[in-house]
Amino acid sequence: MAGADEYDVELLNENDGFSSSIIFSIAQDQQGFLWFGTAYDGVLRYDGKNVVNYRREQPQPFYIPHNNSGNLAIDHDGDIWVGGWGSGLTHMSPALHQAENFVYDRADLASVSDAYVQSVFVDADNDIWVGTLTSGLNLFNRATKTFTRFPGSVISSEGTSSVRIWDMLQTSPDEIWIGSDNGLNKVRKSTLTFEYYRPSTSTKPDAENKVRHLLATDDGRIVLGTHDGVTLFNPQTRKFMRLYAENEETLGPVQALLKTHFDQYWVSSGYGVYSFTLQDPVLRKVPLNFDDSCAQALFEDRQNNIWLSCEGQGIYKISRQTSFKLINDPRLRRDSRLKATYSVLVRDDENVLFGTSSAGILNWHKPTNTISDFANVDAMQDLSVHRMAIAPNGTLWFTNKTHLYYLTEDGKPVKYEPPQGACIRSYSPRLSICTLPHKENSGLPHALAFS
Template identity: 25%
Template sequence: MKKLKQVLLVCLLLFLTGHVFAQQVRFNKVLENKLNNFGIIFSITQDRQGYIWFTSVQKGLHRYDGKKITTFSHNNDDPNSLASNVALSVSADSSGYIWVGLGLTGLDRFDPATNKFTHFRHDPKDPSSLGNDSISAIITDRAGNTWLGTARGLDMYDNKTGRFIHYTINDKIKYANFQNDNFGINTIYEDKKGILWIGWGNQYSGKKEDPGGLIRFDKATGKVTGYKHDPADANSLADNNVNAIYEDSKNNFWVGTNGDGLHLMDRATGKFTQYKYDAAHPEKLSRPPLAAIMENNFISFITEDIYGRLWIGSNGSGMNMYDPAAKKTTHFGTVANDKTNRFAKDTLNGFTGDAAMRAFPSKDGLLWIADFSGNMYNINFSSIAVPYFRVNKTPRQFLFG
């Protein structure tokens, strides 16, 4: 009887703490873009020192040290400054360098020790130069290699030679030579086995049959596999415009596309299970609400917090937090063109936008989120006095916010 009471008590505590947690998620606005100092935030990362770096499409590169923000911008009189303020992507490597992908002026590498930028540009006369000067995505893989998504394909920077290696994807997938600048690489992701996954297409397109899709690239063998929308196959992608890729702590592999495109992929079979938004049951796992017809409403990110909750962002409907233990979805933010006013501004939790553009889980357990208006938030889960078990054991470096 005593053991039974203990079990019942534990179950009750888990239920109550789960309920309290959902109610107490609080967005701390670290950066408020009242004066348009930062523009639209396109990418977020963290360096080995624990600093948060982010890029904005109008205002360059920024570093947040937990107290203040330092901005690195283009200076016509300084050749060692950022090449352009149109900064689209950022990644920090294990050597301490910060890599910045620019919209039209190539790739920059920032050395925090010298505060200087090194510029890499495409040279038509040099086949080992950067493949294209528009860099939309950057990641540094587990081996320390820097991978770049350009307007013309996939590049890797060779640290040993200082040259770029170009990877041509076969003609069947029609990937290497984009003929329309609206179609390009939206995201690059490395899974736990070291496989690269590339999402491409036109995220602002409302046509699911447009060029695009998901590409699996085995770096060890060079094998390439493509996945696309097939109207005749219910287990294919719902849309060819792939914007978000994420492998969670339980090895589930998630893919987000335009429209109602939250997918769980079985990597062994190449089949996709689509989790559709159900207005009658908003508590179910899905992308954020589709309350109005938006041709370019896409899933902007998929990530996971330190408690195993899945976060799904969108560019027009706020974001969802799905708790797999409680099998419940909580929505944050507003919904664009929601004439019924079913989704009012969430003043209680602090996130009031309709576009949750980027998310980044930092090493100290915070979840960083940027909206379309240039505001930056973080969620400090450890400030919530609720006992929870962490998904991972990553040690904290220091606490922001």
């Protein structure tokens, strides 16, 4: 497909408010904000235009205890959990404008077991797991604000096979996988017992057994990013398969793993960014057309932008160029409701939305080739849909001839009335610009432009 391997790239750096390029983790909250955990400059929050820096030296918006705050996780309530390199675990509540720090206390066995937190993981039950540099795994109790410690460097089912915990991944309600400095572990949450798997048969710790990152695949396998390249693990057969680049080399230490919306698995390393597919498990260089040997964290947001942090350069925003193909489908031609279509919006790989002249919003499900009503728009006096857009928090916004609407989770359109004076007519006679009152929990974008 033409353009399938071409990307638009935008570099953001200190000129855009990003005070650090050493970023170890990236996450997106329910409102669409992007959060960046840095090595030396605290936590950054980005709204698409402005950066807010949460640092030890700055009490506003609120104080965090340590600027080395590279490991982030967002829980089901939208709160940020920060693994600090020397400060333990920090719980940030943007809604309440406050943070709480949980520090290592040698005399308190219910405290977090290490001041150096390597990884933070939120499971399906909204429980917080903490992996440390030198003291194994912890499970946080929200009610008592205490930690259950699991011993490290054991193989007797009560703890992890190493004291260093790099990453965690949940594949079922009862199974959480753990990447450690000495192989892959699995903990059953119902019994809190551990099982152990080693990519390398070596009896000594080696680079292949240092499992730094974990990622689930669509076919039930697990991608392991190790200290010596990429390995695929099949939990059913318990077999490991190493992946190699076209030159039959490994990639060395893996910095991050990512599953993209276009079914490629991306890997960042000191050799740059590589990709593979399950159908073609060969590591191939991603043609980004810049020096990406500095590649670190990888993340894809809900608008399908890929973010790559690069030490010394900044943060790259990468979008895959779209190639066009004529869809000459008889089913689309026969449906009279689509003869006058004002707007088209791709929801995902399987669904396309059509804003029509008199039938509201229709959804085309490509695998089954069916067309159905997407929204209950009977309450609208005018059933024409002229423009559609998806906000960063996933909300669908659309307009008819006279009003702006957003769609609730149950598919009902709600007319939005901007505050008085919020909208101005631009130089274009058909375009209005509305600056909206942005609140952290409102889910509204900062501004909307519509005809």
